[in-house]
Amino acid sequence: MRELTVTMPVPGDLSDARLLALPFNVYGPNGEPVGHGVVSPREPATVILAEAANDMPRVHVVAVRPDGEQLQSSTKLEDGSNGVTLVAGANSPHEWLRWVTPFRSLEHLNSPVFRGDVQVRARRVGPVWVTVWALRAGRWVATDMRPQEQLRGDGARLIVLDVPAFPHVLQVGGDDVAWRLVSLPPQGQVQIALTRRAAEDGDSIDVTVGRTNPVNELIMSYLTSGAATEADRLAEAWHAADVALYKKMEDPVSAAAGAYVLLKMNRLDDRRLWVTNLVNWFPDLADGPIVAAALALQRKNPDQQRVRKYIAQAMERGLPVFSMGLSILVETMAAIHRGKSESKSFQMRYQAARAYLQARALKGAYFSFYGRSPAEPSWTRLYGNANEPAPLANEPRLGIGQAIDRSADFGTIAPSLERALVKSTKSTSTDDLLRLGFSRQYGLPAEEGLHLFREVGANALGLDTLSMPADGSDWDAQRERNAFMVFDGDE
Structure with missing residues (x-):
């Protein structure tokens, strides 16, 4: 029997060391697995290797970040x-970016860029702006929130925001950065790292969001990227999911994350009362009802009315904090959809949820989607200044198998609805739409809820084209007025 000790030292303060924990595998010379574990700067891992390792001259330890x-x-x-060292945070160009290294590599920010044997300049970032939006009294508004702290380095920025308890999203855009919006974890300080991307194609920066007191964001990132095994190992090593859910009064965001982890690992059934409390105690958190709906559907004979109640409750609260939340919401709605006999209200909620899912951008822990505003998800990626959006020339296709109609201007309007699912609603009138609960659905006031169905969306429903109401037409002006520059364009 042979033991192997794996360490992962990092320089500086270890206050966020738990976030740096990474699952790893141990392989023999020919790739045969001989062990696995979880290592963090505070807790080296001692692994008892498989018997086959007794005759091996060498073993390899491999940890995989959520980004692959x-x-x-x-x-x-x-x-x-009997020891090996993994190097993680040491590759960060700055101490204040070290927390990013478990999620993505920053090594390229330290190293010169070569093409062949010739050193070339690093990729241009270009101008990048951000706007913070808040859900206030059921309405998304751009705020004048400014960072509590800003740090800068070559090709890197860090901004720290103090986010209140109600829903907020951060919008990021630029000349070479597609406009996207990211749900911010409420009730505490949030740090956002914007770092030059290593690849020459795609956006010029990567965006990483984390809390200054992180608990299980790394677990959520693994789950979101489909790496359930790694997430399971982290959860077992920390007991993080149970602890987070138990202490939900102290940290509802971590409680929601813990609930998602336990739900995905089929360990939530005997904690139903905790989930009910998560729903009731935090009326601004959409993730609670999303988990409750999925859990209720797992019963042997599920009460579908109860499931539908939770779904409506979730959508009234706004966007979920976690990316996994929207996927679970759409999956749950699809499972109980009645087809042609479905009600108008549920059908429209289903289409709204699918619109955001189709526009999803990043695979990180927090929900992110491409769009013009929090209420305008888009399949077409927009670029440019906060007041001058420009669509990408090569536009993508709809996830429902239909080509985007350029004349419909899908980049600025909520997407069209799948015809097969809306045949029963063709007689819907404008008054009907106003009565369908849009006063809270995804934070839209009743009149602005109609914006989801104007032009193409409205035509698919058999309605006349709906104009944007005057009191909701200022989203563009709000975004421009409250945007602030993160990169000025000189890098």
């Missing part, structure tokens, strides 16, 4: 060594 990047190291067992 690998950290790896090896040691020669034949020399009597």
